[in-house]
Amino acid sequence: MKILTISGSLRAASSNTAVLDALPLLAPRVLDITRYSGLGDLPHFNPDLETGTPPENVVEFRRQVGAADGLILSSPEYAHGIAGTFKNGLDWLVGSLEFPGKPVALINAAPRASHAEAQTLEILKTMSARLIDDAMLTLPVQGSRLDPKGIAENEAFAGALRTMLQRFSKAIEG
Numbered sequence: 001m002k003i004l005t006i007s008g009s010l011r012a013a014s015s016n017t018a019v020l021d022a023l024p025l026l027a028p029r030v031l032d033i034t035r036y037s038g039l040g041d042l043p044h045f046n047p048d049l050e051t052g053t054p055p056e057n058v059v060e061f062r063r064q065v066g067a068a069d070g071l072i073l074s075s076p077e078y079a080h081g082i083a084g085t086f087k088n089g090l091d092w093l094v095g096s097l098e099f100p101g102k103p104v105a106l107i108n109a110a111p112r113a114s115h116a117e118a119q120t121l122e123i124l125k126t127m128s129a130r131l132i133d134d135a136m137l138t139l140p141v142q143g144s145r146l147d148p149k150g151i152a153e154n155e156a157f158a159g160a161l162r163t164m165l166q167r168f169s170k171a172i173e174g
Helices: 015-026 056-067 084-094 114-126 148-153 155-173
Strands: 002-007 032-036 070-074 103-108
Touching (some): 002 056, 015 148, 015 155, 032 056, 070 155, 084 114, 103 155, 148 155
Parallel strands (some): 070 103
């Protein structure tokens, strides 16, 4: 089963990215988890670029989303809102055939980031994502300064992430 993760943060020391990068360290072998790393390279969304063939990196982004059995997303909150780069990536998926019905789970790496989480869920519902509520997770990773290995070695974090992966893969299998 192929799972694509997308971090809405471009920071090198992002807790959102770290928690997503911990997932492959904790996943059972039946899950192939990779992170899409080109979010910051996507052009600003412009419907005029949708006519004909979109830019190559948009085509590749959509291809990776389409090839995935499910998506796990994690993004920071800025000024009580969704991160701009993350929203831009989602905007490029609105008109694509690869996204509707795609199973999606969110990991919130900062419990106080409730505004962005609510906005992301609303956007994903509008985009016809198949939200897997049982696999949504809020994990207080922000401020821990843990890298992916440290998150995977933290008993509480690792247990919560393993349970989330189990619920997500079970929901995808139907």
